[in-house]
Each structure stands twice: as C-alpha cells, then as structure tokens.
Amino acid sequence: MEIEIGRGKVARRAYGFDEVAIVPSRRTRDPDDVDISWEIDAWTFRLPMMASAMDAVVSPSTAIQIGRLGGLACLNLEGLWTRYEDPTPVYEEIASLPDEKATRRMQELYQEPIKEELIGRRIEEIRAGGVVSCASLTPQRVARYAPLVLEAGLDILVIQGTVVSAEHVSTRTQPLNLKEFIRSFDIPVIVGGCASYTTALHLMRTGAIGVLVGVGPGNACTTRGVLGIGVPQATAIADAAAARMEHLRETGRYCHVIADGGMRTGGDIAKAIACGADAVMIGSPLTRAYEAPGRGYHWGMATFHPTLPRGARVRTEQVASLEEILVGPAHENDGTLNLFGALATSMATTGYASIKEFQKAELVIAPSIKTEGKTYQSQQRVGMGR
Numbered sequence: 001m002e003i004e005i006g007r008g009k010v011a012r013r014a015y016g017f018d019e020v021a022i023v024p025s026r027r028t029r030d031p032d033d034v035d036i037s038w039e040i041d042a043w044t045f046r047l048p049m050m051a052s053a054m055d056a057v058v059s060p061s062t063a064i065q066i067g068r069l070g071g072l073a074c075l076n077l078e079g080l081w082t083r084y085e086d087p088t089p090v091y092e093e094i095a096s097l098p099d100e101k102a103t104r105r106m107q108e109l110y111q112e113p114i115k116e117e118l119i120g121r122r123i124e125e126i127r128a129g130g131v132v133s134c135a136s137l138t139p140q141r142v143a144r145y146a147p148l149v150l151e152a153g154l155d156i157l158v159i160q161g162t163v164v165s166a167e168h169v170s171t172r173t174q175p176l177n178l179k180e181f182i183r184s185f186d187i188p189v190i191v192g193g194c195a196s197y198t199t200a201l202h203l204m205r206t207g208a209i210g211v212l213v214g215v216g217p218g219n220a221c222t223t224r225g226v227l228g229i230g231v232p233q234a235t236a237i238a239d240a241a242a243a244r245m246e247h248l249r250e251t252g253r254y255c256h257v258i259a260d261g262g263m264r265t266g267g268d269i270a271k272a273i274a275c276g277a278d279a280v281m282i283g284s285p286l287t288r289a290y291e292a293p294g295r296g297y298h299w300g301m302a303t304f305h306p307t308l309p310r311g312a313r314v315r316t317e318q319v320a321s322l323e324e325i326l327v328g329p330a331h332e333n334d335g336t337l338n339l340f341g342a343l344a345t346s347m348a349t350t351g352y353a354s355i356k357e358f359q360k361a362e363l364v365i366a367p368s369i370k371t372e373g374k375t376y377q378s379q380q381r382v383g384m385g386r
Contacts, residue, residue, distance in 0.1 A: 016232035046070030052283030056294025067131025217262030241276025265335030266342020
C-alpha cells in the first residue's frame with residue numbers, strides 16, 4: 001500500500017522483524033522431525049547459515065569450526081587475514097582502543113596493503129580443515145584476485161558490497177560485468193547486498209547461485225544513517241523471495257535468497273525464513289563466541305573506509321562457545337543462544353517440516369509482539385526486556 005508523504009511523493013510501508021510475527025498453523029510437530037538443512041549448488045549444510053565476511057567474525061580457524069558444526073563461514077579476502085602475516089597484535093590493538101579513537105586508528109590499520117600470497121594461503125588453511133571454503137571480494141577487486149582464488153581451490157566466491165547491482169555505471173573506470181564474469185567463472189558465486197525486488201531479480205539473472213539481502217540492518221553498520229538508504233529486512237526479504245519465483249518462472253533455475261543482517265535471536269532467524277529466505281548470514285551473534293577473533297568486539301566491512309566510514313566498532317562481549325551459540329545448549333533465556341535449535345522449535349511449533357514449507361508460513365503485522373504482556377521483564381531487564 002502506498003502512502004502519500006507529500007504532494008507528488010508517495011512511499012510504500014515496509015516492515016522489520018520486530019513488526020511481524022509467525023502464526024501457528026493447525027498442526028504441530030516434534031522438533032526431531034524437522035529438517036532445517038540447506039542445499040545450495042553441490043553442498044548440503046546441516047544449518048541454513050553463513051557467517052558474515054567480517055574480520056571480527058571469521059578467521060580460518062572459526063571458518064573450520066563453523067563448517068564442522070554444519071554451517072558455512074565466509075572469509076573476507078580484503079581484511080586483516082590477507083593484510084597481515086599474523087594479525088593477532090592488530091586484533092588486540094583494536095580491542096583496546098577507546099571509542100573516540102577506534103575509527104581513525106582502524107582506518108590506519110587497514111591501510112596495510114593486501115598481500116596476494118596470503119589469499120591462497122588462507123583459503124588453503126580452511127580447505128585443510130575439511131570444510132567447504134567460502135570467501136568474499138568486493139566488485140572493485142574481484143577481477144584482480146579471481147585467478148588467485150581459483151588456483152587455491154576456493155569452493156564458493158561471494159561478491160559483496162554495501163549495495164551491489166547488475167548494472168554499475170561509471171565514466172571513470174571499466175565496471176565489472178557481473179553477468180559475463182559469473183557465467184565464465186569456474187566456481188559458484190553469491191552476490192549482494194540488495195534490498196528490492198528489481199535489484200534482486202537483476203542479480204539473479206547474472207547466474208549467481210544466491211543473493212544476499214540486506215542494506216544497513218547489521219549491528220555495526222551505520223549506512224542507514226550516513227547514506228539514508230535501506231529497507232527493513234522483513235519487507236526486503238519478501239520482495240527478494242518474489243523475485244526468486246519470477247526468476248524461476250523465467251529460467252527454471254532456483255536462486256537462493258540469503259537474509260544478511262539484522263538478526264540477533266533465533267526468533268529473528270525464524271522470521272527471516274518465514275519471510276522467504278533460504279538461509280541467513282549472521283555476524284554479531286557469532287562475535288559473542290569465545291573463539292571469535294574480534295575479542296568481544298564487532299565491526300563491519302565499511303567501518304574502516306578511508307574517506308566515508310559506514311560502520312562502528314561495537315562491543316558484544318564473549319559469553320559462550322560457537323557450538324552453544326549455533327546449536328546449544330542454551331544457558332540464557334533471551335534467544336541469543338542455540339539459534340538453530342530455536343529455528344527448529346519454531347518450525348515444529350508452527351507445524352512446518354522443512355525450510356521450503358516454512359517459507360509459506362502465515363505472518364501478521366505485530367508491532368507490539370515483543371512487549372505485549374512483558375511488563376515485568378521490561379522493568380527488570382530480564383528475558384525479552386534486555
């Protein structure tokens with residue numbers, strides 16, 4: 001529904017996760033009978049998730065751990081792990097910086113040039129752990145480093161930016177032709193981010209196996225404030241899911257919708273799937289793991305941009321293991337642990353046996369869903385009142 005916001009200008013109402021809720025169906029299921037696995041290209045993952053390509057989230061070591069737990073982790077090939085032989089002292093310094101100095105100092109730390117020999121080495125480290133290897137590059141650098149990732153045997157490449165389009169226009173440089181690149185590349189490619197039906201559909205037409213949906217919803221991202229752009233995630237995912245069906249009708253090929261950002265709890269992940277996502281990409285929830293390289297801090301890929309930073313270093317605190325965060329058991333009641341146990345329980349409680357079925361779940365607009373009847377929790381800052 002379009003709403004007039006002034007003469008000659010209308011806008012469409014959009015919704016975030018906190019404004020929608022999943023409606024239970026006429027049946028329930030046993031959680032053990034629910035299948036939350038995710039099949040994409042030649043791989044099947046026990047968990048429908050990717051770990052974000054952010055330095056505070058993914059190192060070669062955590063990529064291996066997440067892979068063994070059933071997920072897929074994406075390493076940032078333009079981050080600390082390819083700029084420094086041993087980034088440990090850099091991580092320690094970032095964690096020790098006062099808030100007022102963090103952004104400027106991080107800009108300096110990320111000025112260290114990317115070392116091409118480290119690209120292949122990091123990919124090989126992940127592959128040696130016996131898990132699927134996945135890594136990201138920005139559109140500006142993908143042509144330069146693509147031969148190196150092929151030589152190293154990378155399994156899945158992610159071409160990622162704040163907003164990625166299939167039709168970049170430039171009078172100064174020769175832009176990457178996504179369609180030509182992806183169709184000539186020897187390994188599967190995921191692209192993003194995007195936040196609209198049209199952009200998602202155009203990205204799907206490039207031949208990508210998946211698109212990342214989300215512009216600015218992440219905990220560390222300031223894009224929505226700095227640039228004034230973005231679409232709340234529930235609406236963005238639903239629009240991309242509609243584009244997926246149109247693309248399937250046009251081509252007979254299924255392109256995966258991966259919700260990227262804005263999810264803190266298992267309930268958020270469940271809502272992302274119910275809105276139409278095939279899988280989710282999460283970052284800040286994983287920085288709370290003891291194993292996370294960020295040492296209890298989180299920052300995005302644009303936090304250290306040299307001229308226009310679009311992210312903040314935020315404190316998340318390390319509270320549990322990667323295993324407890326992803327698959328439990330949980331020892332807190334706020335939904336931030338055992339994220340995918342919560343997804344399975346949500347599906348079972350609402351009567352759906354698979355991700356594909358759950359994408360068809362009924363939703364309601366429910367802006368008071370998290371506060372209704374929760375006065376004591378809110379007053380005491382426990383449970384959902386934190």
